[in-house]
Amino acid sequence: MSNSSVLYANFNQQTGDLERTEIFRIAGRLAEQLRLTAAERDQRGGSPQHERKLVRDSGLLRYWIPKGLGGLGGNWPDLYQIIRTFARVDSSVAQVFAFQFLMLASIRLYGSQFQSETLLRETAERNWWWGNALNPLDKRTVATRQGNHYLFHGQKSFCSGALHSDRLIVSGLDSETGKLLIAAVDTARDGIHLFDDWDNFGQRQSDSGSADFNNVRVEACELLMDPGPLSSPFSALRSLVAQLIFTNIYLGLAEGAIAEAVNYTRESGRVWSGSLASKVEEDPYMLLHYGQLHAGLQATRVLTDHAALLLDAAWAKGLALTEEERGEVALAVFTAKVHATQSGLDTTSKIFELTGPRATTARLRLDRYWRNLRVYSLHDPVDYKYQELGNWVLNKRYPTPGFYS
Numbered sequence: 001m002s003n004s005s006v007l008y009a010n011f012n013q014q015t016g017d018l019e020r021t022e023i024f025r026i027a028g029r030l031a032e033q034l035r036l037t038a039a040e041r042d043q044r045g046g047s048p049q050h051e052r053k054l055v056r057d058s059g060l061l062r063y064w065i066p067k068g069l070g071g072l073g074g075n076w077p078d079l080y081q082i083i084r085t086f087a088r089v090d091s092s093v094a095q096v097f098a099f100q101f102l103m104l105a106s107i108r109l110y111g112s113q114f115q116s117e118t119l120l121r122e123t124a125e126r127n128w129w130w131g132n133a134l135n136p137l138d139k140r141t142v143a144t145r146q147g148n149h150y151l152f153h154g155q156k157s158f159c160s161g162a163l164h165s166d167r168l169i170v171s172g173l174d175s176e177t178g179k180l181l182i183a184a185v186d187t188a189r190d191g192i193h194l195f196d197d198w199d200n201f202g203q204r205q206s207d208s209g210s211a212d213f214n215n216v217r218v219e220a221c222e223l224l225m226d227p228g229p230l231s232s233p234f235s236a237l238r239s240l241v242a243q244l245i246f247t248n249i250y251l252g253l254a255e256g257a258i259a260e261a262v263n264y265t266r267e268s269g270r271v272w273s274g275s276l277a278s279k280v281e282e283d284p285y286m287l288l289h290y291g292q293l294h295a296g297l298q299a300t301r302v303l304t305d306h307a308a309l310l311l312d313a314a315w316a317k318g319l320a321l322t323e324e325e326r327g328e329v330a331l332a333v334f335t336a337k338v339h340a341t342q343s344g345l346d347t348t349s350k351i352f353e354l355t356g357p358r359a360t361t362a363r364l365r366l367d368r369y370w371r372n373l374r375v376y377s378l379h380d381p382v383d384y385k386y387q388e389l390g391n392w393v394l395n396k397r398y399p400t401p402g403f404y405s
Helices: 003-011 016-044 049-058 076-087 091-110 113-126 235-268 284-320 323-355 368-376 382-395
Strands: 130-133 142-146 149-156 167-174 180-186 192-194 211-219
Touching: 016 049, 016 076, 016 091, 016 368, 049 091, 076 091, 076 235, 076 284, 091 113, 091 130, 091 167, 091 180, 091 235, 091 368, 149 167, 149 180, 167 211, 180 211, 235 284, 235 323, 235 368, 284 323, 323 368, 323 382
Parallel strands: 130 167, 142 167
Antiparallel strands: 142 149, 149 211, 167 180, 192 211
């Protein structure tokens, strides 16, 4: 049994603040393990199978599932803190881990109470990994009705976490109505083929390859359509859960980058020949720029944590959540996201002005922070988040609920 498994066995028998402390302790130890090989694995790419096993063994795949269903009963603010902890050292594994809970949230928001309780309980009992093959922008998968079941046929891209998962959330367009159908299925089902073909310059181990569905049988009872997507302000929280995942990973990347830069400056930094400072830590420009980066990140932290609290409160309201309450959460999430994008890209790029040319060595791969954030921040255009915020400022119109808003 791994060290994290032993810790899980210990804290699972405890309650209250001690339990929460042990959960964060496990997350911290996992992050340290990820940090040791992050640079080398970034260069290698491929799938982080060993690291995913570490996460599975830790018990954290159960984190958000209610205790009554066998989980750890975690909340959204603490989950986002754990995601951010991983992102500081390995944003790829952080993404795969985070999508576990986006998929579980999808089951809760889109499925019936029976489906939700059954699948969450089984996930806790069997320690399942969930993967994503939903991608509503990719409309190449068609679902054809055959009596009491459907046949899903076509392709999907950007299937983060799908490879090596136990279960998948999949989507396809109904061949008769064009309606988007979403289902929870076994990853090993006949006709599902997953490909390790993600080879982008960032998020290189996020298991975000493609999928092919060759007449995959999906039973009617596996469809998550009762009440289904965007059926209420509550079900429309899914996109906000996702956007806040992105925000926390962006923030974690920036925090990790500045931490690496500080260590490098202290250990290997040199005073510039024109500086009057005797030590690099006393150079006025060094202090100025580190102070600017700190101020930007601190503002992002406050905005991001505030949005997480609002999301958690909205989630607790369930179907009683109003359009206005959902709209307020959206404004908070989008404000945090645009700030995390701006300050994150600035931080991950500017650290090289503070560390100098020797820090660009391929051995350190400090550029991975910028590469990861640059790739991930292209997920959906940040300009549209500014537009939605501007529409609120000028016209008092909340963002229209959708898969990305």
